[in-house]
Amino acid sequence: MNTHSDSENSLSRMEEMVSKLRALEFRLTPQRMAVLEVLAAGEGHPSVKEVHEIVKRKFPTTSIATIYKTVNLLKRINEILEISIPGGSKRYEGGKPFPHPHVICIRCKKVIDLDLGPLKDITTRIADDTGFEIRSHRLDFFGVCGDCKSREKLTQKQRRQRHDK
Amino acid sequence: MNTHSDSENSLSRMEEMVSKLRALEFRLTPQRMAVLEVLAAGEGHPSVKEVHEIVKRKFPTTSIATIYKTVNLLKRINEILEISIPGGSKRYEGGKPFPHPHVICIRCKKVIDLDLGPLKDITTRIADDTGFEIRSHRLDFFGVCGDCKSREKLTQKQRRQRHDK
DNA sequence: ATGAATGCAAAAATTTTGCAGAGAA
DNA sequence: TTCTCTGCAAAATTTTTGCATTCAT
Numbered sequence: 001m002n003t004h005s006d007s008e009n010s011l012s013r014m015e016e017m018v019s020k021l022r023a024l025e026f027r028l029t030p031q032r033m034a035v036l037e038v039l040a041a042g043e044g045h046p047s048v049k050e051v052h053e054i055v056k057r058k059f060p061t062t063s064i065a066t067i068y069k070t071v072n073l074l075k076r077i078n079e080i081l082e083i084s085i086p087g088g089s090k091r092y093e094g095g096k097p098f099p100h101p102h103v104i105c106i107r108c109k110k111v112i113d114l115d116l117g118p119l120k121d122i123t124t125r126i127a128d129d130t131g132f133e134i135r136s137h138r139l140d141f142f143g144v145c146g147d148c149k150s151r152e153k154l155t156q157k158q159r160r161q162r163h164d165k
Numbered sequence: 166m167n168t169h170s171d172s173e174n175s176l177s178r179m180e181e182m183v184s185k186l187r188a189l190e191f192r193l194t195p196q197r198m199a200v201l202e203v204l205a206a207g208e209g210h211p212s213v214k215e216v217h218e219i220v221k222r223k224f225p226t227t228s229i230a231t232i233y234k235t236v237n238l239l240k241r242i243n244e245i246l247e248i249s250i251p252g253g254s255k256r257y258e259g260g261k262p263f264p265h266p267h268v269i270c271i272r273c274k275k276v277i278d279l280d281l282g283p284l285k286d287i288t289t290r291i292a293d294d295t296g297f298e299i300r301s302h303r304l305d306f307f308g309v310c311g312d313c314k315s316r317e318k319l320t321q322k323q324r325r326q327r328h329d330k
Numbered sequence: 331a332t333g334a335a336t337g338c339a340a341a342a343a344t345t346t347t348g349c350a351g352a353g354a355a
Numbered sequence: 356t357t358c359t360c361t362g363c364a365a366a367a368t369t370t371t372t373g374c375a376t377t378c379a380t
Contacts, residue, residue: 137305
């Protein structure tokens, strides 16, 4: 683990986000800062609802519309990454706002970052082949995480026992 | 192009889907068959709404709920692939019901299939690294297609002219 | 002071669900 | 005949939008 560089990272992500907003002359309201803090912390991959819950602890009157507006703003200026989860709501990631692969549990919707090399070669080839101007990509793997696998085995065992009776 | 093998492909996809449904003892209603036909044809990547439009031509009273139910059934038994489009509704593909890469236009939401090799090696490594049992993946590239690029250039030119006046 | 952001409520958009009746097996 | 599927309407989700008010700059 590397807690030190993690907090360094969140600090700098916070600074980066704030600079970008300032540079583009967006206003730094308390609610907006609170959203930034949640996403810059880089802990997990929260949904809008989860961000809202956390922000409301500090500013209880914060509306979900404000969270949506802020998250969409941050997405538009490429300061957060949006991850769509089949069968779940969208998740947001401020720690690494560039495309990178994930592993997603189809049971508990847990999201884990992966670190493969960049797909630059493939991207270039695809641009050449299709005439698209490629701007981003997503590479996500879906499966069942260790925890949910154990739970499934338990359930199977229970089911078998029930049948055996 | 290869129209012959295309229609062969849709024929066999249709047969495959029907067999699968029969094997699992689902009923082959006219509405269900119509949905199958649309998706087995493998033309494009229609949304539920688009499938509904087409099915209604033959069976005008078909409800959108039936389309949702059928599409979700086909997804569950792995006979169609679901593609989530950021800023758009989900799309479905019956021609190639296994994970494969796409290029998606972020302007007009056009979807094009790609044919890269399988990601088997990567998948195995990820399973080993994360303890996940990997069941599927998605690899999609986002960009602006040739058509939309031309349109954007036109708009830019118009904008420039307006400013130059 | 000025214009942008907030909060609220209403509206959209998408998908799911319950249930009575129709129809495939 | 039986049990699944359909169609309809209602509900649940998720996200967007309009507008008066507040507030950052």
